[in-house]
Amino acid sequence: MKDLQRLYSDRAGKMRKSEIRELLKVTQDPEIISFAGGLPNPKSFPLDDIENVVHKVLNEKGADALQYGTTQGLFSLREMIVERVAKDGITADPDEVIITSGSQQALDTIGKIFLNPGDVGICGLPTYLGGINAFRSYEANLEGIPLDQNGMMIDVLEEKIKELLADDIIPKFIYVVPTFQNPAGVVMPESRRKQLIDLACNYDLVIVEDDPYGKLRYDMSPIKPIKAFDDEGHVIYMSTFSKILSPGFRLAWTIASPELTRKMIICKQALDLCTNTFTQYIADEFIRNGSLDLHIMKICELYEPKRDCMMEAMHSYFPEGYKCNKPQGGMFAWVTLPEGIDTEIMFLEGLKQKVAYVHGKAFHVDGGGGRSMRLNFSYSSTEQIQEGMKRLGTVIETKLKALC
Numbered sequence: 001m002k003d004l005q006r007l008y009s010d011r012a013g014k015m016r017k018s019e020i021r022e023l024l025k026v027t028q029d030p031e032i033i034s035f036a037g038g039l040p041n042p043k044s045f046p047l048d049d050i051e052n053v054v055h056k057v058l059n060e061k062g063a064d065a066l067q068y069g070t071t072q073g074l075f076s077l078r079e080m081i082v083e084r085v086a087k088d089g090i091t092a093d094p095d096e097v098i099i100t101s102g103s104q105q106a107l108d109t110i111g112k113i114f115l116n117p118g119d120v121g122i123c124g125l126p127t128y129l130g131g132i133n134a135f136r137s138y139e140a141n142l143e144g145i146p147l148d149q150n151g152m153m154i155d156v157l158e159e160k161i162k163e164l165l166a167d168d169i170i171p172k173f174i175y176v177v178p179t180f181q182n183p184a185g186v187v188m189p190e191s192r193r194k195q196l197i198d199l200a201c202n203y204d205l206v207i208v209e210d211d212p213y214g215k216l217r218y219d220m221s222p223i224k225p226i227k228a229f230d231d232e233g234h235v236i237y238m239s240t241f242s243k244i245l246s247p248g249f250r251l252a253w254t255i256a257s258p259e260l261t262r263k264m265i266i267c268k269q270a271l272d273l274c275t276n277t278f279t280q281y282i283a284d285e286f287i288r289n290g291s292l293d294l295h296i297m298k299i300c301e302l303y304e305p306k307r308d309c310m311m312e313a314m315h316s317y318f319p320e321g322y323k324c325n326k327p328q329g330g331m332f333a334w335v336t337l338p339e340g341i342d343t344e345i346m347f348l349e350g351l352k353q354k355v356a357y358v359h360g361k362a363f364h365v366d367g368g369g370g371r372s373m374r375l376n377f378s379y380s381s382t383e384q385i386q387e388g389m390k391r392l393g394t395v396i397e398t399k400l401k402a403l404c
């Protein structure tokens, strides 16, 4: 074709490749110790258990498991999810659950059903990059609300809502990752979750609660999702099997009011007809035979020492002046470096020393976060964590000396 540009939709014409993904391609070099990705540790994949389950599914339900399924997802898996979330305080009916092709599809669906070009969505500063990309692909204007150690700052959020409403702008939703936030690692306490629900009720707004990490807890007691306090159907809750079983399954779920669920199903029909039926049957069986809870315990046992190793190595190798709170769960440590350092520029120096991370600006819709970086601790071995943190410490130290 000579000229595809003239054929593209306005939307596709405006789509740009993600700079971050381009940068991260470089980290495929096996000599680089990468703290950049959000990958589970491959050692956590329960290969033998899955093999047994696959045989059982093929023997007992093969014809159904290899067939198309309903758009909403396998009923018995939705039933299992309802049973599991009830333990977290969420009351739901299987009819209010959709099995999606990853939470990423749920984020895209939310963009599709709520956002016209120029519409406003609210998110955290920082927030999950994949959320930013999904909403921006619908040409949303994202307004960022700063986080403190307890997550999104509710007083600032309320001011922003008032300001927008005064200009006749209705924010379409508030996107939050309240538990072991990606990238900041912080947890919103229950009192703030209730404040957020009150706000959504007072201003009649939708909250999108994204919860992939809630079960990866190392030294914190369980905390109820925001959805558990939602009596009026303001919250679209989503979680995923990606971090507790396998991202390759591409299985996640949403829980929302019947009306929103209907809308999302219609939208999903056009996206993929149905989520992978085979992996739905496998996940269903894996939960039913009791393997999932045991497996989550094993993942936590694998990740907690890695988290500790990263925190200790940071203490040993990073020059003074950095800030990082020990994450109590999840997969990420969020580090802020002294004034004068730009982590985006420093990334290239890190690569020369064969170490990689994601720079903070990637997670900020307001161009901020220039002194911060996200470090993943789940993927690398403890030896790699120690060596990688040593290399990163040297890079930071050199940078700081150059500033003097």
Ligand SMILES: Cc1ncc(COP(=O)(O)O)c(C=O)c1O
Residues within 6 Å of the ligand: 038, 101, 102, 103, 104, 105, 128, 130, 177, 182, 210, 212, 239, 240, 241, 242, 247, 251, 252
């Ligand atoms: C906050 C958040 N939401 C959504 C996702 C996407 O998850 P999935 O693999 O289910 O698409 C991720 C993945 O890292 C995430 O961190």
